[in-house]
Amino acid sequence: MPNRAPQIVALGGGGFSMEKDGSLLDDYVLSLTGAGPFGDASEAVLARSGRPRVCFLPTASGDADHYVVRFYRRFSPACDASHVSLFRRDQGTGGVEDDLASHLLAQDLIYVGGGNVVSMLGAWRAHGLDAILRRAWRRGIVLCGPSAGSLCWFEQALSAFHGAPRVVRGLGLLPYSNCVHYDEEPARRIEYHRFVADRMRPGFAVENGVALHFRGTGLERVVSARADGRAFLVEPVGEHVRETPLEVTDLGAPSTAGREVPAPASPKHARRARREVVAA
Amino acid sequence: MSERQIVEVGERLIFAMGGGGFTMEPANPLLDDFVLSLADVREPRMLFLPTASGDTTTQINAFRARFSERACVPEHLSLFHLRDSSRSLEDTVLAHDIVYVGGGSMRNLLALWRAHGLDRLLVQAWERGTVLAGLSAGAMCWLQGGITRSSGPPEPIAGLSILEGSLTVHADGEPERLPAWLASVRDGTLPGGWALDDGVGLLFRGERPDRAVSSRPGAGAQRVDAIEGELMRKRVDVELLGDGPRAALGGFDEAVEELRRMHRMRRGSTRGRG
Numbered sequence: 001m002p003n004r005a006p007q008i009v010a011l012g013g014g015g016f017s018m019e020k021d022g023s024l025l026d027d028y029v030l031s032l033t034g035a036g037p038f039g040d041a042s043e044a045v046l047a048r049s050g051r052p053r054v055c056f057l058p059t060a061s062g063d064a065d066h067y068v069v070r071f072y073r074r075f076s077p078a079c080d081a082s083h084v085s086l087f088r089r090d091q092g093t094g095g096v097e098d099d100l101a102s103h104l105l106a107q108d109l110i111y112v113g114g115g116n117v118v119s120m121l122g123a124w125r126a127h128g129l130d131a132i133l134r135r136a137w138r139r140g141i142v143l144c145g146p147s148a149g150s151l152c153w154f155e156q157a158l159s160a161f162h163g164a165p166r167v168v169r170g171l172g173l174l175p176y177s178n179c180v181h182y183d184e185e186p187a188r189r190i191e192y193h194r195f196v197a198d199r200m201r202p203g204f205a206v207e208n209g210v211a212l213h214f215r216g217t218g219l220e221r222v223v224s225a226r227a228d229g230r231a232f233l234v235e236p237v238g239e240h241v242r243e244t245p246l247e248v249t250d251l252g253a254p255s256t257a258g259r260e261v262p263a264p265a266s267p268k269h270a271r272r273a274r275r276e277v278v279a280a
Numbered sequence: 281m282s283e284r285q286i287v288e289v290g291e292r293l294i295f296a297m298g299g300g301g302f303t304m305e306p307a308n309p310l311l312d313d314f315v316l317s318l319a320d321v322r323e324p325r326m327l328f329l330p331t332a333s334g335d336t337t338t339q340i341n342a343f344r345a346r347f348s349e350r351a352c353v354p355e356h357l358s359l360f361h362l363r364d365s366s367r368s369l370e371d372t373v374l375a376h377d378i379v380y381v382g383g384g385s386m387r388n389l390l391a392l393w394r395a396h397g398l399d400r401l402l403v404q405a406w407e408r409g410t411v412l413a414g415l416s417a418g419a420m421c422w423l424q425g426g427i428t429r430s431s432g433p434p435e436p437i438a439g440l441s442i443l444e445g446s447l448t449v450h451a452d453g454e455p456e457r458l459p460a461w462l463a464s465v466r467d468g469t470l471p472g473g474w475a476l477d478d479g480v481g482l483l484f485r486g487e488r489p490d491r492a493v494s495s496r497p498g499a500g501a502q503r504v505d506a507i508e509g510e511l512m513r514k515r516v517d518v519e520l521l522g523d524g525p526r527a528a529l530g531g532f533d534e535a536v537e538e539l540r541r542m543h544r545m546r547r548g549s550t551r552g553r554g
Contacts, residue, residue, distance in 0.1 A: 062334030062360035087334035087385050089432050116360050122395025123388045127431070 004140025007032055008173065008214045010150035012180045012206025014225055016074035017067065017114060017146060024225040024251040025211050026074060029144045030054075032213075033108035052108040056083040059123050060115025060148035063087045067113055075111075086123050101132045110136055112145030112152060117159050117168055120148050130171055137173050144211075147180050154178040156201050158192050165191040167200055174217055177203030182232070184208065192234060193241040202235035210248060222248045284374065284408035289486040293318050293411045294442065296419035296484070298449040298476025300495050302346035303339055303382055304415065310495035310521040311481055312346055315380060318411045318483070319352075324377035328356040331392050332384030332417040335360045339382045352378075359392050373401040378411045381418025386437055387430035389417050399440055406442060413481075420447045422484075425470045427461045434460035436469045443484055446473035452499065453478040465506050472505030480518055492518045 009029045016023045033052040056071040058064060063085040075081040084100060104110060110133065112120075124130050137143055143153060151157035152170050156177040159168045165188070170178075179192040182205040192205055204212055204219075210229035213220045222231045233244045295318060300311045316324060326347060330339040335358035347354035357372055373379065379402065381389070393399040406412050412422060420426025421439045425446040428437040434457045439446075448461035464470040474482055474489070479496035482489055492501045501516040 060360075062336070062358075064334070064360075086430075087332075087388055089385070089430060116362065118395050119359050119392050122391040126387050126391030 005215050006137045006140060006173075007142045007220075008137065008153050009142065009144035009211050010153060010174075010178065010204075010206065010214070011144065011146035011211040012150065012182060012231065013114075013146050013184070013208030014211070015111075015144075015146045016070055023074060025209070025223065028211065028213075028223050028251055029109060029111075029142060030079070032142045051078065051080045053106060054079040054081050054109045054111060055104060055107045056081070056111045056113065057129075057145075057149075058083060058113040058115075059086050059129075060117060060120035061113055062115070062119070064115075071111070071113070079109075086127050086129075100127065100129065101135075104129075104132050104136055105139065105141070107136070107141050109142045109144065112143070112149030114145065114147030114149055117148035117151045117157060117170075121152060121168070121170070124152075133171060134173065143173075150180050150206065150212075151178050154203065156203070158188070158195060158200075160185075160188055160191065165195075167195055174214055175201070177201040177234075179203070179205040179234070182207045183230070193243070196234050196236055197239070197241050202233070204246075205232045205234050205243070207231065219246075222246045224248045224250050225252060226250070227252060284405075284410065286407050287409035291409055292406050292486055293409075294406065294422050294484040295411065295413040295481050296422060296447055296474075296476070297413070297415035297481040298419065298451060298499075298501070299383075299415055299453055299478030300481065301380075301415050302342045304478065305495060306342065306345070308479075308495050309346065311479070311493070313350075314481065314493055314521055315378060315411070315413045316350060316352055318413070319377040320409065321377055323351050323353060324411075325353045325375060326355070326378040326380060327373065327376040328354065328380045328382065329398075329414075329418070330356060330382045330384075331359055331398075332386060332389035333382055334384065334388070339384075343380075343382075359396055359398070369396060369398060370401055373398065373405050374408065374410075376405070376410055378413060379405060381412070381414030381421065383414075383416030383418055385430040386417035386420055386426065386428040386439075389421055390437075390440070403440070403442060412442075416449045419449055419476070419481075423447045423473060425464075425473075427457045427464070429454075429457070436460070436464040443487055444471065446470040447482075448473070448475045449478075451475040451477045451502075462504065462511060465504055466509060466511055468506065472503070474501060474503055474516065476501045482516075489516075492516050493521050494518045495521055 011025055015025050054075050058067045061067045068083050072081055154170045154174045154176055155172040157168045157170045158165055158179040177200050179188060182188060206212060207230050209225040210231050211223050212231060227250050229248055231246045231248060233246060235242055295315055297311060302312055328343045330336060333339045340356050343356060423439045423443045423445055424441045425436055425438045427434050427448045448457050451458050458475055465472055476482060477499040479499040480492060480494045480501045482492050497520055501518055503514045503516055505512045
């Protein structure tokens, strides 16, 4: 797939693993491959078979069977779906076992599941998946995922999976920090602000059901599966931390629910709303 | 909780199994009872690490089934579900008398341990007299290296190097491992070491092998070294655990298990471990 810009869709939570109906965020991600209700359906994907190739990486869950099953349930009807299990590479359980690099580099979309980001990055590095994913990104294979599947793409991530929240070094494809599940626990917001005030990179805080869509390293658009979904730019200003709400496109709004293609994307960062929240 | 103190080298124990224990021999508790007997207390606190399997509930349930009725305090630590635990990893690991490591992917096991700093904690635990036990990946990990199928075909992999030498497991149950190991020892990729059949455990006291025990009649072990490119193979004496009738009963169940495994292999879905 030559001449395609690198793209990442980082979900603050949601997608097939969390959304009960529709999984609008998954539809949105699929549209970036040219397929699905939001897609332009004219790209090389359709020239090939009409079915985008989607590979699931459930590493962060320890390759949990139920997660793999839900992935196939969601994606196999419309896609050539596969998964890579780093824990069962020798056991013929249906996952991809041979040449991980050539398989992953032949995908249209790589979908990373949620779970423990520290465990996932450790296992990826041990199998050389970090380098493969970097190549996939440069080639324009769409990368996406919720939670750990979001945190991993950033230079720094706030992991609150166990014990005190801490900063985790991600793959660094996106030169920002990231905090997910922003609406779930108030403690997360306090911790993220504290870290950003203390030299963590500026970055993005994202609620469940909301996704950041990056083209290259620039934020192209913020989309949401629910009307009140929010995402924020969090950056230090002097001794304070400024939290700026980002403009969010509601994928469930009538225009998009009618299966129309979302409005053309702004080439620059999504416009920021005027309202600013300043916290110590 | 009682802090364990650093113990003499001769009191540090590692029990490495070539296969066996509750995940592979549900009807035969001989090796697991032997593990319990290694602790210096009557009701040891025992921590199971199912890391190499991706923390499968299958392994955790098998662990519970085996140890919940025995004289011990069983607990497991899942690195994928740390959310459930409020204690630090350090407090969790160092509070136990036995750490029992399950089989699976050795590459992932070591990567995950390192990512969470567990490799360091396990060495500390060993120095404080916590018995380190495990099978397959959970056995090879303590040595300088072993043979893993973490990426499919058997290949050499480095371990934590707490103990000198290398180890290969399932020498009888997964016949494709042994030649890969022998080749690696011959060409110096791995140092000399031990090949253990399923059901055989090698006990290290300090850094030296102390005794080899087995849960199955006929299961064996060998020591192999390369001397000027030639392999020197020596049989290791193995003590059969338990008494006659129980061993025979275990043997019957193992035969059934073996048959099932052959069926699975024929279907192309071998349950490889390590």
